[in-house]
Amino acid sequence: MDEKLAIYGGTPVRSVKLPGPYPGASVYGKEEADAVTEVVMRKSPFRYYGVDVAGKARDFEKMFRERHARRHALACSSGTAALILGLIAVGVQPGDKVIVPANSFYATAGAVTMVGAVPIFCDIDHSMNIDPEALDRLIDPLVKAVVVVPILGNPCRMDALTAVCKKHGVFLIEDAAQSCGSSFRGKLSGTFGDVGTFSLQLNKIISSGEGGILIMDDDSYFERAARFHDQGSFREKSRLPELKDRPNQYLIGQNYRMSEVAAAIACEQLKKIDFIISRMRELKSRIKGAIRPELEEKGVEFRTIIDEAGDASSTIMMYFPSPEKAEAFHDALIAENVFCSHLYDRKPIYAAPSLLGQISAYQNRFPFSQLTGKDRVEYHMGMCPVAEDLLSRNVMIPLAPAFTDSDAEDIIRAVRKVANVILAE
Ligand SMILES: *Cc1c(COP(=O)(O)O)cnc(C)c1O
Secondary structure, X not given: OOOOOHHHOOOOOOOOOOOOOOOOHHHOOXXXXXXXXXXXXXXXXXXXXXXXXXXXXXXXXXXXXXXXOOOEEEEEOOHHHHHHHHHHHHOOOOOOEEEEEOOOOHHHHHHHHHOOOEEEEEOEOOOOOEOHHHHHHHOOOOEEEEEEOOHHHOOOOHHHHHHHHHHHOOEEEEEOOOOOOOEEOOEEOOOOOOEEEEEOEOOOOOOOEOOEEEEEOOHHHHHHHHHHOEOOOOOOHHHOHHHOOOOOOOOOOOEOOOOHHHHHHHHHHHHHHHHHHHHHHHHHHHHXXXXXXXXXXXXXXXXXXXXXXXXXXXXXXXXXXXXXXHHHHHHHHHHOOOOOEOHHHHOOHHHOHHXXXXXXXXXXXXXXXXXXXHHOOOOOOOOOHHHHHHHHOEEEEEOOXXXXXXXXXXXXXXXXXXXHHHOOO
């Protein structure tokens, strides 16, 4: 006989809730604490000057660019800042279009509007990432760049995507905010395009609370990004000695700098990234392996993983037979004290009222007002039917390296218990 579900008054599988799924922060310890203490005791929280600067931001950049085998890395204040800097770096301008996937965090589209370009939404495929064939059909002469997003650890089809971008002569930016450490055929996400960007916000694979970083090979992109992120200055002249005679204020910039406190944590997190991912892989293969056969038999699909060996494995993502089943399963699993959620409220990003209504911070609706007449862009539901369908039926179980083997057993037991009832009804 089926056990009575907690949502119907039965005893939950777990008496206490699973800890938060924040991968990087879940393994914070003495290393991060000591690094922050060092910055505080040196009284030097600013990267470019102070009493006794430890050089944490510079160290983080060095570790990051060496790990990714790219010439340049620039630490910054957030993943959103990294995207804005990446778009500035390659020279995206007002009047340009930039293609982004229909399934991403708002920041991907928001950053595009911040540099004056108009985001165009491309449909996804069963992997939840941008569909290379849909992308090929969507590129027109106004498109200057494409931002691809490996969602929740799943790498993108970078062979097909780089080919499409090359064919049309558009820049390729990888927003790897959620997938630092994932790879496609052995090459790390963020290293395929012109620029790769990452976030260190709490939900991400490594975290310093807030923070971001972007990587690239091209010297002139690096100079533009570095200047824009620091009020026009290019302070570390040794990074590009040929620039030594160029004046400091050579481009009007903003402040997107990373603090030494965030950088101190980021360095320690980067040292742990291989452990974080290998532990999540272990947990994912164990949990997914255990629940997959019976869930598939009951009509649940597991999203396509583009490259199993390169999956950062931060999430188990499933599509239920209907939106109602997805919701019922989600609510019942939560009642068992096992955490799960619906990605992005089960909607593509353009469903957000701000994007759907093109409500920007500017009175004349800039940047949307840049494209007029036959070039005018409008959004409507139904634009990306695959994204709308898959997202409407999604339930995800996020993982963290701090989960114990017994936590993994609880997840398996709770999923089976809930599936037996909810998917039988
Ligand atoms: C988190 C995230 C961002 C933004 O990062 P922040 O550090 O929060 O600014 C951008 N893109 C994607 C895909 C993200 O998941």
